[in-house]
């Protein structure tokens with residue numbers, strides 16, 4: 001009997017087995033009821049997903065795909081305890097009839113094509129951020145997800161991290177009143193090696209090419225723009241940025257530093273500073289009507305500052321659970337599991353994915369054109 005048929009007859013729905021999310025071996029778990037994953041784009045980020053997926057007894061990785069053999073081989077080696085089938089073309093992977101969920105971890109310019117095909121093949125999809133490199137791409141993915149009724153979750157994992165969850169709930173409780181001024185800075189070195197081999201330039205160096213990555217403020221800063229929208233709780237009105245290439249003058253055309261100011265509805269301003277050629281540094285500060293939050297996402301410290309009161313210091317979990325510093329990845333998978341079982345919409349739904357990209361596009365445009373950009377200028 002086909003697995004889907006078996007689950008239907010067993011009254012379990014496509015994925016509705018009653019199991020504990022990401023904890024221990026559930027008694028009901030058998031290889032016939034496991035949720036089966038196909039992973040497309042088995043590069044660096046995918047390897048972190050593999051480590052997380054392997055912690056879930058509910059999951060089984062049955063298929064992997066990459067256009068680069070070495071990348072595919074590396075991922076196959078990681079999965080050798082329960083070997084999946086490897087593919088060089090994702091369309092062949094999608095022809096299988098035993099896949100429930102597809103992870104898309106290809107370069108940004110490939111997301112749309114794989115996401116749309118995977119949704120049309122009746123699979124739930126978890127796609128990496130940034131959701132795409134244009135609003136048009138995002139809209140196509142949103143429409144396809146709506147048309148198929150499948151879950152499409154965008155990998156903006158920071159929202160799921162206990163640290164940011166805690167900050168968000170403190171804000172919603174009104175601990176510092178309405179946010180009025182927010183800044184989020186990240187200063188760091190570069191995040192990927194640039195290959196010198198011209199034959200594989202586009203495959204390896206896609207991040208450093210505007211047309212393939214959408215630019216640094218999509219590729220990197222979509223995380224922070226998403227946090228701004230979620231934390232502040234209103235929509236952006238206009239954006240102003242400055243930035244350029246100070247350091248990496250070896251042919252790349254993506255920014256290596258930027259400073260962006262965003263005005264949000266409700267008279268809240270947010271600023272974001274990014275440098276990709278610096279000694280390490282970070283900072284996140286939220287000033288509200290009644291106080292401020294001084295946040296350190298590395299130590300997990302949350303300091304609540306209020307006039308006339310002693311600082312209140314709290315701490316939240318910032319362990320990255322083997323995901324290379326990407327806190328929230330494990331919890332994002334727990335939440336995804338819940339969504340595919342219950343049909344509940346994801347916290348980082350495709351609209352959140354699209355809005356973080358609209359902000360990135362506005363900031364990139366502002367820097368290019370050296371002027372304020374109104375959000376109405378960016379297609380909805």
Ligand SMILES: NC(=O)c1ccc[n+]([C@@H]2O[C@H](COP(=O)([O-])OP(=O)(O)OC[C@H]3O[C@@H](n4cnc5c(N)ncnc54)[C@H](O)[C@@H]3O)[C@@H](O)[C@H]2O)c1
Pocket residue numbers: 040041042043044045046065066067068071089090105106107108110128129130155156157203204219326
């Ligand atoms: N959420 C996060 O914090 C986070 C962190 C890192 C990367 N990412 C995102 O993950 C994605 C991948 O990033 P990465 O660092 O792993 O890049 P990478 O270059 O290491 O991996 C991408 C892989 O996709 C493969 N690929 C390209 N086209 C393909 C196709 N048509 N079919 C199958 N495979 C294909 C490449 O060969 C490569 O192995 C990007 O969108 C990136 O923005 C997200």
